[in-house]
Amino acid sequence: MNQAVELLRSRGMRVTPLRKCLLGLFLEKRGPYSAAEAHHALGSCDLSTVYRALESFERKGLLVASRGPGGVAVFCIQPSEPLQHNHFECRKCGRLFHFHCSSPIDLLIEEISNANGFEVRDVELRLTGECSRCREG
Ligand SMILES: [Zn+2]
Numbered sequence: 001m002n003q004a005v006e007l008l009r010s011r012g013m014r015v016t017p018l019r020k021c022l023l024g025l026f027l028e029k030r031g032p033y034s035a036a037e038a039h040h041a042l043g044s045c046d047l048s049t050v051y052r053a054l055e056s057f058e059r060k061g062l063l064v065a066s067r068g069p070g071g072v073a074v075f076c077i078q079p080s081e082p083l084q085h086n087h088f089e090c091r092k093c094g095r096l097f098h099f100h101c102s103s104p105i106d107l108l109i110e111e112i113s114n115a116n117g118f119e120v121r122d123v124e125l126r127l128t129g130e131c132s133r134c135r136e137g
């Protein structure tokens with residue numbers, strides 16, 4: 001079965017052609033996409049329908065919402081590893097990138113958790129600067 005259809009059904013959500021395409025887009029590309037970008041990628045559909053679908057995906061834990069360039073809401077597929085959702089925002093071109101990072105962040109989180117008595121469930125590390133393309137150009 002189509003993975004998007006499977007996920008929608010597993011969350012008890014009605015499968016519509018738009019939901020299927022939209023979730024398929026995130027499964028394939030991961031995001032981050034704003035509602036406008038997702039709408040653009042899908043082609044002919046209604047922006048407010050896309051927006052509502054994104055919000056319902058977020059409520060069902062299929063997508064994670066974050067703040068993108070200019071404070072606009074962006075959505076990413078819920079990562080399979082909960083402690084790995086990191087964004088880098090390029091201040092020059094405004095693009096948002098995902099990056100992976102390994103042990104040092106785990107140690108940092110452990111230190112923060114121990115010092116404050118927190119139990120950390122999700123981490124969104126956000127770095128800003130200039131991406132490799134902007135640095136070269
Ligand atoms: Zn993301």
Ligand SMILES: [Zn+2]
Nearest residue numbers: 090093131134
């Ligand atoms: Zn850039």
